[in-house]
Structure formats: structure tokens, C-alpha cells
Amino acid sequence: MSKIDENEILRRLELLSQTQPSCEATERAINRARLCFKWGKVTRSYKLKSPSPIIKFAAAAVLLICAGFLAGRLFAPQPINVEQLRAEIETSLKSSLAANCEQIKDELYQQVRRDLTQFAAQTVAASTTVTDQRLIELIQLIEEARMRDRVRVATALEQIELNRLQDKTQLGNGLYSLATRTNEPRGTIP
Amino acid sequence: MRDRQKGLLELLEKSGASLYALLTRLTLREDVAEELMQELFIKLSNYNGLRKIGNWNAYAYRAAINLAFDWRRRQRRAFFSLDDVHEAASNDCSPLSKLIHAEELQEILEAIGRLNRKSQQALVMRHIQQQSYEDIAQQMGKTAHQVRALCHKAINRLRDMLGSDRKETYDVQD
Numbered sequence: 001m002s003k004i005d006e007n008e009i010l011r012r013l014e015l016l017s018q019t020q021p022s023c024e025a026t027e028r029a030i031n032r033a034r035l036c037f038k039w040g041k042v043t044r045s046y047k048l049k050s051p052s053p054i055i056k057f058a059a060a061a062v063l064l065i066c067a068g069f070l071a072g073r074l075f076a077p078q079p080i081n082v083e084q085l086r087a088e089i090e091t092s093l094k095s096s097l098a099a100n101c102e103q104i105k106d107e108l109y110q111q112v113r114r115d116l117t118q119f120a121a122q123t124v125a126a127s128t129t130v131t132d133q134r135l136i137e138l139i140q141l142i143e144e145a146r147m148r149d150r151v152r153v154a155t156a157l158e159q160i161e162l163n164r165l166q167d168k169t170q171l172g173n174g175l176y177s178l179a180t181r182t183n184e185p186r187g188t189i190p
Numbered sequence: 191m192r193d194r195q196k197g198l199l200e201l202l203e204k205s206g207a208s209l210y211a212l213l214t215r216l217t218l219r220e221d222v223a224e225e226l227m228q229e230l231f232i233k234l235s236n237y238n239g240l241r242k243i244g245n246w247n248a249y250a251y252r253a254a255i256n257l258a259f260d261w262r263r264r265q266r267r268a269f270f271s272l273d274d275v276h277e278a279a280s281n282d283c284s285p286l287s288k289l290i291h292a293e294e295l296q297e298i299l300e301a302i303g304r305l306n307r308k309s310q311q312a313l314v315m316r317h318i319q320q321q322s323y324e325d326i327a328q329q330m331g332k333t334a335h336q337v338r339a340l341c342h343k344a345i346n347r348l349r350d351m352l353g354s355d356r357k358e359t360y361d362v363q364d
């Protein structure tokens with residue numbers, strides 16, 4: 001930061017003092033001033049500043065938004081008071097319930113009883129059906145097991161019979177052989 | 191009423207050019223100076239206490255200075271667009287020096303605008319209008335010594351303001 005010294009200030013002031021308007025402009029200004037208070041006529045040489053179009057549009061937009069907001073606030077339905085509504089419904093329900101309490105109790109009892117009976121019947125029916133099905137399945141399994149046992153016993157008996165027949169044949173053959181050899185002369189016996 | 195008009199016409203004939211030059215120096219725009227000149231004379235012709243004023247000339251200069259600095263203040267607040275840029279009144283022809291001088295003059299005029307009314311008037315009359323201390327003292331109803339002191343204080347104040355306002359220095363070489 002540097003300070004401007006006194007000489008610099010005086011130089012600038014001198015520059016200002018040397019600024020001179022043109023003769024035509026001076027004459028024009030004097031004439032205008034003369035006319036001004038002679039005839040009361042005021043003229044404008046430079047145009048008055050009017051706000052730029054952007055500012056005009058911005059101002060219009062702001063005004064519209066404000067108007068819309070205000071209208072919305074004014075004409076919008078009032079918000080529902082939830083607490084008040086709940087209290088009113090509660091009171092109404094209480095009064096109606098108090099009047100029909102006994103009737104509602106009976107109806108409720110009957111309804112519960114009907115429902116329970118129906119539920120029990122359905123449960124029993126379902127249970128019976130399932131039990132029957134299980135019993136049938138059990139019987140089928142037992143039957144199958146018995147059949148398998150019978151088949152095995154029959155197979156075993158057949159095998160035993162076969163073995164017996166085989167032993168019998170072998171025994172017959174052996175006896176025949178023994179008898180044959182018993183009837184031969186002694187010397188031929190090795 | 192006629193006396194007033196006559197007096198104002200005399201003032202216009204006698205000091206009109208000087209007042210217009212003063213307004214041009216303080217606004218740096220001839221068109222604005224012309225407008226302010228008209229405004230000044232409307233103000234003078236509508237002023238009811240004109241009889242009480244001993245020195246019309248001094249009053250007119252004071253009013254002109256006030257009008258010019260009021261306009262500068264309004265300009266500071268107003269929006270600035272490229273359409274508003276006018277060529278500053280200057281005697282220099284080089285575009286670069288014209289620009290630099292215009293900037294310097296605007297800066298010092300802004301600073302003068304921030305002085306109090308008395309200092310403003312004394313400084314403008316002395317250093318811009320190049321009047322003698324005695325003449326200024328007569329117009330302001332003060333002694334020449336007091337006017338000198340006012341000018342000195344005003345210069346010091348300007349130096350402080352311009353020094354503190356200045357953020358950086360720059361040299362322009364041709």
C-alpha cells in the first residue's frame with residue numbers, strides 16, 4: 001500500500017482545473033438556463049435512467065410470487081386438527097358403545113362360540129381324516145412286511161426241499177453202489 | 191419577482207460560463223453539467239430566502255458544488271451500464287493518457303465528495319477554480335487564514351483517503 005503525496009493530489013487538482021468545456025456546450029448551457037427561468041421551460045438533455053428489462057422482469061416475478069403465496073395462504077383449507085378429530089371420534093364411539101354394550105357382548109359371545117365350534121369341527125374332521133390315512137398306510141406297510149416274510153419262508157422251504165431231494169438222491173446212489181459192491185466176489189474187491 | 195429574475199439573469203451573464211465550467215470539472219460530463227446548470231438556476235429562482243443572501247455569486251457557486259457532489263453520490267448508488275459511459279471532458283488526446291487521467295480525476299473527485307461541505311467548498315474554489323484565498327474567504331465569510339487552514343486539512347484528509355483506498359500501485363509506460 002502506498003500513499004499518494006501532496007504533490008500528486010495537487011497535480012490532479014490542477015488537471016481538473018485545466019478541464020474546460022467547449023464553447024458550444026457553454027453557450028448551450030447558458031441558453032438553456034436562461035430559457036428555463038425566463039419561460040419556466042425545463043428540458044432534459046440526458047435520458048432519465050429507467051430500470052433495465054431484467055430488473056423489471058425480476059420485480060414482476062417477485063410480485064407474482066408474493067401474490068401467489070398470499071392467495072395460497074388466504075384461500076388454502078385450514079389444516080385438520082388431528083387431536084380434536086380423535087377426541088370427537090373417541091367420544092362418539094364411547095357413547096355408542098355404552099348404549100349397545102350388552103347387545104354387543106352377546107353378539108360377540110355367540111360369534112366366538114360359533115367360531116370355536118366350527119373350528120373344533122373342522123379340526124376333528126381334519127384329524128380323523130389324517131388318522132384314517134395314517135392307519136391305512138400302517139396296514140399297508142404291515143401287509144407288505146408279511147408278504148415279504150412269506151416269500152422268504154417259501155423260498156427257504158423250497159431250498160430245504162431241494163437239499164432233501166439232493167441228499168436222498170446221493171444216499172440212494174450210495175446205497176446202490178454199496179449193494180452192488182457187496183454182491184461181487186471178494187477177490188475182485190480192491 | 192422581476193428583480194430576482196433580473197438579478198439571476200445578471201448572474202447568468204456574468205458567472206454562467208464559470209459556473210458551467212465548474213460543474214463540468216466536478217462531473218467530468220458536459221451533458222450532466224448542462225442539466226445541473228439548469229437545475230441550479232431553477233433552484234435559485236425558486237429559493238424564497240434569496241433576499242437574505244448578500245452574495246449571490248458565492249451562493250450560486252456553493253449550490254453548484256453541492257449539486258455536483260450530490261449527483262456524484264447518486265451516480266455511485268445507481269446502476270451502471272455501458273450505455274451510460276460518456277466521454278469525459280478532457281483536453282488530452284492520447285487514449286491511454288486520457289483513460290489514466292479520467293481514472294485519476296474520478297478518484298480524486300470521489301474523495302473530495304467525502305469531505306465535509308466547508309472543506310469541499312474551500313478546496314474546490316482554491317484548487318479547481320484557482321481563486322485566491324482572499325476571494326474565497328470573502329465568499330465563505332471567513333478569514334483568508336481560516337480558508338488556508340481548511341484547504342490544508344482537506345489536502346491532508348484527501349491524502350489519507352486516497353492512500354488508504356489504494357490497494358496497489360501500477361505503472362503505465364508508453
